[in-house]
Amino acid sequence: MEAQKLKLKCPVCGLDVELDSDVMDGELIEHDCGAVLEVKIVDGEVKLVEFEGSMEDWGE
Numbered sequence: 062m063e064a065q066k067l068k069l070k071c072p073v074c075g076l077d078v079e080l081d082s083d084v085m086d087g088e089l090i091e092h093d094c095g096a097v098l099e100v101k102i103v104d105g106e107v108k109l110v111e112f113e114g115s116m117e118d119w120g121e
């Protein structure tokens with residue numbers, strides 16, 4: 062079995078983002094640029110959007 066990687070562009074900084082091919086819809090990824098990206102899978106196509114929620118709320 063070969064571990065496949067998906068390569069997408071970060072919508073915030075435009076640099077490459079590597080994802081595992083078994084990435085789940087709704088997964089949050091912190092990119093090198095500091096942006097938090099949410100994985101959206103639509104009709105089998107993986108997309109990245111900037112996560113709008115506040116990470117700070119999680120602490121309380």
Ligand SMILES: [Zn+2]
Binds near residue numbers: 071073074075094096
């Ligand atoms: Zn980025």
